[in-house]
Amino acid sequence: MGSVLALSSGPRHQTWPFSTDPPPFRWDAHPAHWDNPPRWEKRDGRLPNPGSFHSLHRSCKEVFPQQIEGVKLIVNKTLSSFFKASHTLHLSAVCPSYYRFHVEHLQSDDYSKDKDAPALIGEIDSSGSLNAHSLLHLTERVRSKAVFQTQQAQFVTWQFETEYRGNDFTAAVTVANPDILRESGPNWVATLNAGKGGAHASYYHRANKQIQVGVEFEASTRTQETTASFGYQMELPEANMIFRGMVNSRCIIGGVLEKRLSPLPATLIMGAFVNHRGDKLQVGLGVNVG
Numbered sequence: 001m002g003s004v005l006a007l008s009s010g011p012r013h014q015t016w017p018f019s020t021d022p023p024p025f026r027w028d029a030h031p032a033h034w035d036n037p038p039r040w041e042k043r044d045g046r047l048p049n050p051g052s053f054h055s056l057h058r059s060c061k062e063v064f065p066q067q068i069e070g071v072k073l074i075v076n077k078t079l080s081s082f083f084k085a086s087h088t089l090h091l092s093a094v095c096p097s098y099y100r101f102h103v104e105h106l107q108s109d110d111y112s113k114d115k116d117a118p119a120l121i122g123e124i125d126s127s128g129s130l131n132a133h134s135l136l137h138l139t140e141r142v143r144s145k146a147v148f149q150t151q152q153a154q155f156v157t158w159q160f161e162t163e164y165r166g167n168d169f170t171a172a173v174t175v176a177n178p179d180i181l182r183e184s185g186p187n188w189v190a191t192l193n194a195g196k197g198g199a200h201a202s203y204y205h206r207a208n209k210q211i212q213v214g215v216e217f218e219a220s221t222r223t224q225e226t227t228a229s230f231g232y233q234m235e236l237p238e239a240n241m242i243f244r245g246m247v248n249s250r251c252i253i254g255g256v257l258e259k260r261l262s263p264l265p266a267t268l269i270m271g272a273f274v275n276h277r278g279d280k281l282q283v284g285l286g287v288n289v290g
Contacts, residue, residue, distance in 0.1 A: 047168040069094055082106045099126040128153050141165050197221055210235045251277040265290060 070092030077085045086102040105120040121133040130150040137143045142164050149157040163172040176186055187206035193199065198220040206212045212233045219226040229248035236242070240260040247253045254273035261268055267288040274281050 049165050049168060050170060052163065052170060052172075070097075096127075100124070127151075210237075251275065 070090060072091075073087075073089045075087040077087075079085055082105060084104045084106070088098075088100040088102070090099075091097045100123060102123045103121070119135050121131075123131040128150075129152060130148070132148045134146045135143060136145075142162065145159075145161040145163070147157060147159040147161075149155075157177060159174065159176040161172055161174040163170060189204045190202070192201045198218070200216075200218050202214065202216045204212070204214045214231045216229045216231070217226070227249055229246060231244065231246040234243045240262055242258045243255065244258075245253075245255040252273060252275050254271065256269065256271035259268045259270075260266075269284075269286040269288060271284045272282065
């Protein structure tokens, strides 16, 4: 068992999104000050809350230098105690130059632990790309996020997240790019079966038309054994090939390659599995006609 802890000895004022590089259009690109550890951390020797999942690697990333290129001008203006605005102009000979306008409306509710934590964020650049965030504290420990992003007047991301912060853990549920009219959203299936004989859990996710992944966990009370497995499938339609690979907690690694022998109605199958713990190797070759 292990614990994941993200601490900061001296939180600095974050200037997101005005880093040396323009912010990427990603659904998980949250403002840094949203992810500070909450104020209800315990001081009695127990582990504090690690903060948001998106902030776990921030302390390490801030150590590395950022590449500086071109000329950048940033103007920040505090209009009131709850409203801030910023202007950014970047002139570059390598990447396209841009102008960005950024506004923030700060928190004013009772559950806001940070006076500088924004409730609404809007940002638009000279290409017409929009980046909008909203944050709502439902209770002292529960907060919700909504992110909307467009790129040159085309919607690319809309994401919703609900996060619960315990004393020493954080749990979050995220839905990205849901399409209610077409009955689509995140392409995944999660199952769990539990009984006296043990438990069996699995998770399947289709990343895109070519890549699919799956995670499986099995525990048996009869044999007192547990197994965790990770598998993936990659399709290459242009080459008429499908590759499936897996690795599990028993140190078994395997892969199977299927190649359709067009124009023949046959498929060539090649596979190999290695058991590193048992020092065994299994290799197979087959042809499926039909």
